[in-house]
Amino acid sequence: MLLGLRTTAYLVDDLDRAKASYTDVLGKPPSFDQPYDVGFDVGGYELGLMPAEDGAAPGAGGTLAFWGVADAQAALDRLLRLGATLNDPLEDVGDGIMAATVLALLVEPDVPDA
Numbered sequence: 001m002l003l004g005l006r007t008t009a010y011l012v013d014d015l016d017r018a019k020a021s022y023t024d025v026l027g028k029p030p031s032f033d034q035p036y037d038v039g040f041d042v043g044g045y046e047l048g049l050m051p052a053e054d055g056a057a058p059g060a061g062g063t064l065a066f067w068g069v070a071d072a073q074a075a076l077d078r079l080l081r082l083g084a085t086l087n088d089p090l091e092d093v094g095d096g097i098m099a100a101t102v103l104a105l106l107v108e109p110d111v112p113d114a
């Protein structure tokens with residue numbers, strides 16, 4: 001069902017400053033530049049920068065991974081059935097790209113009864 005990892009996004013306090021810094025580090029401008037999301041093509045993968053909003057933690061604690069799927073609604077429904085918790089609902093984030101976020105699906109190992 002998963003087609004592969006597509007984007008790693010960092011939540012940042014100052015999007016313009018982060019965009020300038022990563023432009024310098026990567027030596028090229030972003031390939032996608034909107035007020036709510038800036039993306040850089042890095043070896044065929046996207047490094048995204050997004051404003052930290054609503055108390056979200058910027059920096060290492062605010063890292064998001066986006067996976068490619070063939071059907072976003074079906075994938076979201078499946079993750080919710082498997083026990084994931086909805087964080088952000090499915091929405092068009094621009095250019096027809098659909099995205100939703102769920103909190104990590106944690107799986108506990110099987111432990112034999114004592």
